[in-house]
Amino acid sequence: MLPFVAKRLMLALPTMLLSASVVFFLARILPGDPALSILGDGASEQAIVALRARLGLDQPLLAQYVAFLASLLRLDLGSSMISGRPVLAEVVEVLPYTIELTVFAIAFGVVLGVPAGIAAALARNRLPDYVSRVGSLVGLSCPPFFLAICLLLVFAIWLPLFPVISAPEGLDPRARIVALILPGMTLGIIFLAFVARSARAAMLEVLPEQYVRTARMKGLSERAVVFGHACRNALLPIVTVTGLYFGILMGNAVVTEIVFTRPGLGKLIIGALNSRDYVMLQGLTIVYCFIVVLVNLVTDLVYGLVDPRVKVR
C-alpha cells in the first residue's frame, strides 16, 4: 500500500504546481493592489509606490514568477503581504478550526443522513419517504447564510444555549466544542440532505438486486438483509459522495465561518482575495490542492475496506 500512497502523492505535485501557477497569474491579472489594501485609501501615491517596491511588485511578472518557483523549491510558501507572517504559520493556525468544522459537518450528515436515506428507501412512497425527500430538498435549497442566521436566532438569542461568536477567546476545550455545534450544524444540515438523497437512491438501486432477494429466500431477518447485505453495497456511493464533498464543504465553510465569526481556511482565502494578498492566495491554493488529493487518496483506501473487489495496487 505504501508505494501506492507515495505514487499518488508524487502525482499530486504537478497538480499543485499547476494550480498555484494559474492562481499566480490570475491574481495579478485581477485589478487591485495589495499596497493600497495595506495602506488604505487615504495613502499617498508615493507611499503606495514605495510599498509596491518593498513587496517586489515593481518587478517584471516573469521575475516574480521565478522568485515564486524558487521559494517553492525551498518548500517555502512565503509570507503574507498583509500581515507579514509566514503563510504556513497562518494556515497551521486556522486549519484545525476548518478540519473540526468539516469533520463535525460530515459526521452530522452521515450519522443522520444515512439512516434517513435508508428509512426513506425502505418506506418508499410512504410518509417517512415523503418527509425525508421534502426535508432533504429544503436542506439542499437553503442558503447557508440564511440557515446560519435562523439557527443563531433560535439557539443563541431565543434559547441562549450557544454563543454567537463561535471562536472563544480562551483555550477551554469545552467552550470550543460548544462553539462548534451551531456552525457544524449549519454546514452539516446541507450535507445531511445530500447524503440522505444519495443513500436513498443507492438503497433503491440495491434492494431489487438478486442477492438481496436470495438473502430473503435464505430466511434471513429483514434487519440482516438490509444491514448485512443491502447497506454494505449501498455504502460505496456514500463513501464517494463523502470524499468528494469534503473538499466542497471546506470551500463552503467560508459563509459559516463569517457568520459565526470563526477563523478558518475559507475565511483566510476570502480575506486574501479581498486584500489581493497574492502570496497568501498562492500558498492557500497549494494547501487546498494537497488536502483534496489527500482526501481522495483516503477515499480510495476506504473503497478497499468497504468493497473487497477493489484492490489497491
Added chain:
Amino acid sequence: MTMTGSLKAGAWAAAALAAVTLWTGPVTAQQTVRVGIHGADIGSLDPHMSAQTIDNVIHAWIYGGLVRFPAGTIDPARIEPDLAESWAKSADGLVWTFTLRPGVQFHHGYGEVTADDVVYSLKRGGNPKTSAFASDFQSFDKVEAPDPRTVRITLKSPVPSLLGLVTAQRGGYVVSRKADQEAGGQYTAKAIGTGPFQLDEYRPKQFVALAANPGYFRGKPKVDRVVYRFIPANESRDLAFRAGELDLFYGRKEQRWVDRMKSTPGLVIDVFGPGELRLINLNTSMKPFDDIRVRRAVAHAINRADFVKFVGADVVTPNPSVVPVGYLGYTDKVTRFDYDPEKSKRLLKEAGYPDGITIKVLGSNRSFVEPYQLLQAQLAKAGITMELQLIEHTAWHSQIRKNLSSLVVYTAARFPVADIFLTQFFHSASAIGQPKAVTNFSHCDVADKEIDAARIEQDPKRQIELWNQAQQKIVEHVCAIPLFDEDQVWGRSAKLDYGHELKASISFGPMITEQTTLK
C-alpha cells in the same frame, strides 16, 4: 431538620464554599470591554502603515503623540499636551520646539520616551517607505533632538496646522525606536506605544486583546482589558450584542439600522463626528465633463434632500460645500445649484448634447450601492444615462486611480483643517496620475492659487478667507458635487461609560481611555 442538624448542614456548606473558593482562587472581577469591528482582520498595528478605519480605531487606544485632541472632540482649537508638556513656535512660524513630559514610559518595559524616539517617529512618519502619510510631512525640513527632552521641528514653509501633524493620529503617533529596530519592519508584532492600553495578544482573523497599561502617565485605566474582535458580518455583530457577547460595536450608517436597533434593550446608539463627506467627483479630464455646462447640468439634476432622506437624517448632515462641516476654514456660503432637471436639459443642449449624454461609471460593491440607484434615477430625469458597473471594492479603488471612471462617488474625512481636504481632493498636484497623486479624482485645478496661498498665510483671518474662496471656486466650477457628511455610527451597552462626552473622534471610533468604565 433540628436546629443542630441545620447548623451542621450550614457548617458543611460553608466549608464546601471555602474549599471551592480556595481551589478557584479569589474572585476578581476583571473588567473587559468586548468590541466588535467590521473587518476580517487588522491591516496593521503599525500606526504609520495604515489609513484604514479598522486599524485607526485601535491605534488610538495604543499610541500617543506629542499633542492630542481631548477625548471625544476634534476641535483644533482645543488641542492639548500629550507626550509634550509644552511647545513654542518662532515668530515666523517655521521653528517649533516641544518639551517632553518627563517619565512617560513605553509599553512592556521599552523605557522612557525620549526626544530621540520622537525624532525617529516623525522621520518615520514622513518617509514613504515606512509611512502611508508621508505626504503630510512634505513641509518638514529638519527634526532634531537638541537634548533628551526637547524636539525641534524646522519647516521649509509654514503649514496651516503644524500641531495637526504631530497630533496623536496618522503619522503623528510616536513609536519606540528600540522596538521598531527589533521588529525589523514588522511593527505589528510589537505595537509598542504610550497609550492607556498595550498589546497583550493578537490572534489573526479573530481578535486583538489589549491589557491596561499599568504605567500610563494619566493613571492606570479603570478597565483591565479590551478585546477587539473581527466580526465582518453586520448581522453577527447585531446578534452578538443582543446575546450579551459585545459591549461596543461598529454599527451601520443607515437610518433603517438605527430605527431597527433603537428598541434593543440596553443599547445606546452613538452617532458622532467626524462626518465623512460624500462627494460626487466629476472627472474634468475626460469628455463630457471637460465642459463646465455639462458639469452644471449634473449639479442641477441632483436633489440632495432626496439623498439625505434615503440614507437617513439621523446619520447624515446635508453639506453644500466641498469640505466637511465644522473643519477649520469651512464655509457653507457657496453657490447652490437648485434641483432643476429642465435646466439640466437646457444646459446639455447648449453644450451640444440635445439628446442627453451617457456616462460610464465604476462603483464599489461595498459602498453607496443602494444610493447609486437614486443617483441613476435623478440623472435619468435630466437626460443623463448613467451606465453603472459595480465592481469589487479593492478593484474599484485601483481602477479609479487609473482614471477609468468619468464620475467617482467617494467618501472621506481628514484632519479637521480645510487645507488637507482641499489639497488632497482639489489641488492639481494631487490629481490622479501625478507623481504626488492622492485623491483628486476630478483633476480640479481651479483653486490651486488659493489653497497654496492659504497654506503659508500667517494671518488666521485671511487664511480662512482664502479657504472659503477655494471652496466657492471649486463648487462654482463643479469639480465635485457635495451631498452630505456621513457620521460615525456605533452601538454600545448602556453599562459602558466612555468617561467623556463623545462628540467626535479622529480615529473614527470611540476612545477607550483610562476613565472608561464598565458597570
